[in-house]
């Protein structure tokens with residue numbers, strides 16, 4: 001049995017890191033969360049959380065009622081970007097009645113943070129950047145930490161790397177770096193109070209040539225999140241930008257229904273996110289099981305299945321359960337990887353498949369539209385049962 005007095009460091013206080021801290025604490029471990037940001041600001045935009053994500057959150061003590069501003073949905077509507085024609089509805093509610101919500105990332109992070117701050121087994125150290133690590137195969141991993149101007153070293157028994165797609169831990173382990181996916185996400189918000197046009201109800205995806213647009217309500221329906229994923233293989237600008245401007249997005253949506261262009265005209269600031277992917281064969285830690293990677297650090301994928309955060313929360317729960325039950329650290333890491341790898345691979349493939357189908361050019365798009373129009377919402381929903389019906393392991397102190 002893995003020693004519960006093991007000191008656990010979680011690198012990063014994003015969705016993966018905060019979830020991991022809660023999951024390991026629930027299994028009786030003491031956890032230090034090390035986050036380079038000095039304050040946890042409202043970063044990111046909207047997220048959809050499917051039933052598998054909501055069950056994983058429940059396993060770490062967060063119920064749907066704790067998710068302030070979450071807006072429930074029963075279906076996702078697919079439309080044609082050119083003329084707004086409705087192509088299909090997809091049922092997203094799970095068989096056991098677990099819901100599906102859209103939420104601002106900041107509201108999810110706030111729910112996780114509230115739970116973390118009330119858990120005595122967790123300490124949160126902001127303004128603490130992991131600058132490097134040493135792991136000589138012994139019984140500790142030494143982290144080099146930068147706090148303001150000072151550097152220090154600290155040993156930990158286990159390091160859970162939840163430090164995102166540009167993971168410093170992955171870099172220190174000399175793992176192959178992430179690569180540009182060929183697509184850019186353009187994101188913006190519409191504010192109901194600012195006289196936005198009537199919101200498209202619920203979650204809607206518009207399919208167009210080399211572009212798809214998704215809108216859904218967040219902040220209790222007071223704001224509408226809009227993300228356009230655009231194929232831009234020729235881009236040379238791989239940096240994320242906070243103020244990308246509405247005009248470049250408008251240009252990319254040329255020929256789209258006025259419903260969409262009107263929304264962009266009335267939207268707030270537009271941000272630009274080149275989408276990076278982690279190589280599918282990345283190793284998720286070291287052989288001794290003293291370092292494991294979770295969330296985007298392990299497997300950043302395209303957002304077309306809306307599963308990156310969901311997979312991060314699931315990872316956290318499965319990893320904690322593995323470390324709580326396996327006979328030793330190496331066995332725990334193997335159990336974690338064995339359980340997660342097939343599911344992550346399938347989610348990643350599904351995201352790539354969705355992207356290819358959403359972005360089909362004419363006349364292939366005609367075939368897609370016909371097939372979608374002929375299928376009912378329930379049968380389209382059944383295609384995703386393997387994803388949404390997932391059940392988390394129970395977390396407990398044995």
Ligand SMILES: Cc1cc2nc3c(=O)[nH]c(=O)nc-3n(C[C@H](O)[C@H](O)[C@H](O)COP(=O)(O)OP(=O)(O)OC[C@H]3O[C@@H](n4cnc5c(N)ncnc54)[C@H](O)[C@@H]3O)c2cc1C
Nearest residue numbers: 012014015016036048130163164185295296306308309310
């Ligand atoms: C356009 C778009 C739409 C999406 N839509 C959805 C969706 O609908 N549903 C869904 O489930 N997912 C969605 N995702 C994916 C989801 O946003 C990510 O998968 C998820 O947020 C990853 O969380 P993370 O905690 O692994 O990484 P991050 O959120 O990147 O967190 C990493 C944390 O580590 C910290 N950090 C980094 N380096 C260091 C260091 N050296 N030392 C200390 N701290 C460090 C960072 O400051 C940060 O706080 C979407 C993504 C995009 C781009």
